[in-house]
Amino acid sequence: MQGEDIVTSHLIFGMPLLWIGWGTLVDYFQRGGPVMYPLLMCSLAGLVVIIERSWVLHRIKDDAAEVIGRVRRALHARDLEAAVRVCDTIQGPIANTVKAGLLQVGKPAEEIERIMEIVATQEIARLERFLWVLATVANIAPLFGFLGTVTGMINAFDRVAEVGLGNPRAVAGGISEALITTAAGLIIALPTQAAYNYLTTRVNKISLSMETAGAMLLETLKELESYLPRPEIETPMAGR
Known part of the structure; x- marks a missing residue:
C-alpha cells in the first residue's frame, strides 16, 4: 500500500493502534453503521477526561x-x-x-x-472529579459494540432472506458492520479502562x-x- 494508506504507528489513549489513512477510517466509520456515532462520543469524552485528569493529578x-x-x-x-x-x-x-x-x-x-x-x-x-466518565465509557463502549454486532447480523440475515445463500457478497455488509463495531468498542474500552485504573491508583495514593x-x-x-x-x-x- 502506498500514499495515505501506508500503515504507520500511531498512539491513541496511550496504546498503539494501526493508522491506515484518513479515508480508510472514514470508510470504516460509515460501514460500522449508526452505532459508530455513540462510540465516537464515548471516545471523545474519554480522551478529554484522560487528558484533563492526567494534567491535574500530575501537578499534585x-x-x-x-x-x-x-x-x-x-x-x-x-x-x-x-x-x-x-x-x-x-x-x-x-x-x-x-x-x-x-x-x-x-x-x-x-x-x-x-x-x-x-x-x-x-x-x-x-x-x-470526572473519573466516573472513564468508568462509564469503559463499561458501555463494549456494549455499544455488541449492539452494533447484533444490528449488523440482523441486516445480514435480512439480506439472506432477500437474495438467498447463493450470493455471499450480499450479506458481507452486515457481517462487516458487526465486526467493525465490536472492534471499535474494544479499542475504546481497553485503553480507557487502563487510564481509569492508573488515575484511580494515583488518587488512592494521595x-x-x-x-x-x-x-x-x-x-x-x-x-x-x-x-x-x-x-x-x-x-x-x-x-x-
Missing part, C-alpha cells in the same frame, strides 16, 4: 513527608502560626488537610480528626498520604498539647 505532589516535616519543625519551635504558613506556602490536598487540623488546635483530638476527615473527603472528591499526614499531625499535637494555644486565624469556608 505526593509531599506528605515534606509537609509534615516542616510543620513538625514549626510546632516543636512553638510557632503555630509558622506551621499554618507552611501549609499556605505548599498548598495542595495534603497541606490543606493538615492546615484544617492546625486551625482547630485547642479543641479535643476527636474534633481535630473529624475536621481533617471532612476536608480530606472534599479534597478526594475534587481529585476524583488519599493515603493525607491520612498519614493527619495521623502524624495528631501525634505531634498530642506531644505538644500543653504548649500550643489555638491560633487566631479564621477557618476557611469549605470548598475554597
